[in-house]
Amino acid sequence: MPGTVVIGSQFGDEGKGKVTDFYAENANLVVRFQGGNNAGHTVVVDGEVLKFHLLPSGVAQEKRILIGAGVVLDPRVLKKELEELRAKGKKFELGIDPRTHIIMPWHNLLDEGREESRGKTKIGTTKRGIGPCYADKAERLGIRFEDLVDKNRLAERIGAIFPVKLAILEKVYGLKVPFDEDSVLKEYSKLGAEFAQMLCDVSLEVCTTIDKKEILFEGAQGTFLDNDFGTYPFVTSSHPISGGVSIGIGMPLNKIQRIIGIVKAYTTRVGFGPFPTEQENEIGKHLVEKGNEFGTTTGRKRRVGWLDLPMMKTSMRLNGFTELAITKLDVLSGLEKVKVCTGYDVGSKKIDLFPYSNKGLENAKPIYREFNGFKVTGKEKKYSDLDKNARAYLEFIEKEIAAPIKLVSIGPGREETILK
Numbered sequence: 001m002p003g004t005v006v007i008g009s010q011f012g013d014e015g016k017g018k019v020t021d022f023y024a025e026n027a028n029l030v031v032r033f034q035g036g037n038n039a040g041h042t043v044v045v046d047g048e049v050l051k052f053h054l055l056p057s058g059v060a061q062e063k064r065i066l067i068g069a070g071v072v073l074d075p076r077v078l079k080k081e082l083e084e085l086r087a088k089g090k091k092f093e094l095g096i097d098p099r100t101h102i103i104m105p106w107h108n109l110l111d112e113g114r115e116e117s118r119g120k121t122k123i124g125t126t127k128r129g130i131g132p133c134y135a136d137k138a139e140r141l142g143i144r145f146e147d148l149v150d151k152n153r154l155a156e157r158i159g160a161i162f163p164v165k166l167a168i169l170e171k172v173y174g175l176k177v178p179f180d181e182d183s184v185l186k187e188y189s190k191l192g193a194e195f196a197q198m199l200c201d202v203s204l205e206v207c208t209t210i211d212k213k214e215i216l217f218e219g220a221q222g223t224f225l226d227n228d229f230g231t232y233p234f235v236t237s238s239h240p241i242s243g244g245v246s247i248g249i250g251m252p253l254n255k256i257q258r259i260i261g262i263v264k265a266y267t268t269r270v271g272f273g274p275f276p277t278e279q280e281n282e283i284g285k286h287l288v289e290k291g292n293e294f295g296t297t298t299g300r301k302r303r304v305g306w307l308d309l310p311m312m313k314t315s316m317r318l319n320g321f322t323e324l325a326i327t328k329l330d331v332l333s334g335l336e337k338v339k340v341c342t343g344y345d346v347g348s349k350k351i352d353l354f355p356y357s358n359k360g361l362e363n364a365k366p367i368y369r370e371f372n373g374f375k376v377t378g379k380e381k382k383y384s385d386l387d388k389n390a391r392a393y394l395e396f397i398e399k400e401i402a403a404p405i406k407l408v409s410i411g412p413g414r415e416e417t418i419l420k
């Protein structure tokens with residue numbers, strides 16, 4: 001059985017939630033391997049809108065879902081999401097790896113404090129404590145799920161870590177800290193007791209069942225937010241590229257046979273950082289309004305622009321997509337012309353790959369290829385039902401990225417999906 005991974009090929013928000021939900025129908029397990037509740041996945045089923053930040057989108061299909069070691073987990077958010085889904089009558093089983101790091105209340109404050117102190121070099125984080133939690137994991141000052149569910153260990157860890165965090169929050173960032181060691185221990189040990197039965201060695205379960213079961217690994221964020229290969233420092237703190245699945249689960253690389261790159265038919269970005277094809281004009285207005293480009297997590301308006309092939313070719317190199325899923329094609333419908341960036345003019349030379357450094361993008365002027373506009377009604381059922389101009393656009397993308405398009409999404413609903 002092939003392990004399948006769904007990856008955001010751009011800056012996140014490509015529509016991974018919808019595609020994961022679509023493929024989850026045939027999966028036995030749906031697993032998250034990185035990121036935390038900075039993600040925002042929206043799934044629409046029979047008109048009902050489900051939004052997740054932490055749980056894998058597989059919950060909409062009522063599958064067994066797992067949270068791997070590479071995720072950072074906020075137990076307050078987990079409690080809220082579980083309550084909301086149960087209130088909607090969703091039934092699913094959840095397993096959480098004991099090695100998963102816990103977002104503690106000081107991580108949220110540190111995220112805020114750091115962003116404020118960055119001044120002009122702000123990243124525009126989601127302020128969910130993601131960066132500080134991953135930093136503590138590397139610093140070996142973290143609290144893991146195995147600690148959360150064991151009151152004595154939790155007390156020991158909090159006792160060792162809290163004074164350090166308190167000093168930083170108060171003395172470095174000048175923040176008022178609205179909790180103390182006892183209140184944190186009380187609240188978090190209660191949460192730990194509630195989630196204790198969910199403890200599951202995800203690495204072991206995945207590795208021992210992947211040859212018999214269909215497992216879908218759901219990426220969060222996108223390739224150019226990768227901590228190493230994205231537009232550093234305007235990145236997240238985890239590894240959303242396909243290689244992230246191996247260390248985020250604790251699984252050999254050769255267990256993944258299918259790598260699906262999710263490509264939005266244009267580009268969006270939340271937060272600061274380079275964006276060569278950004279459109280701050282009438283085209284941008286069309287994309288924001290028609291695409292409802294507002295963050296699921298923070299509600300921030302997304303920055304928007306044309307599809308960028310140098311980015312996509314680099315994404316292909318970093319991820320090794322075996323196939324592509326194109327999302328939100330319907331959002332381009334109605335535009336007179338549709339453009340796609342094929343390279344950049346950088347001073348005297350032209351480049352057709354995304355440079356490794358943001359410096360390389362400073363004076364980059366996109367070179368565009370123009371396509372005739374098209375109409376998408378949302379009623380198309382087969383690939384051949386699509387407007388021929390839309391097909392010309394898709395086939396150009398497919399050829400340039402050098403991976404086959406297997407799915408085209410033409411609306412938010414599960415049924416607005418075409419297989420190619």
Ligand code: IMP
Nearest residue numbers: 012013038039124125126235236270271
């Ligand atoms: P953090 O992950 O909250 O630390 O934020 C770092 C950067 O990644 C910011 O620019 C965020 O806007 C961006 N980011 C984080 N998660 C997502 C996501 O799920 N979609 C899009 N952008 C994200």
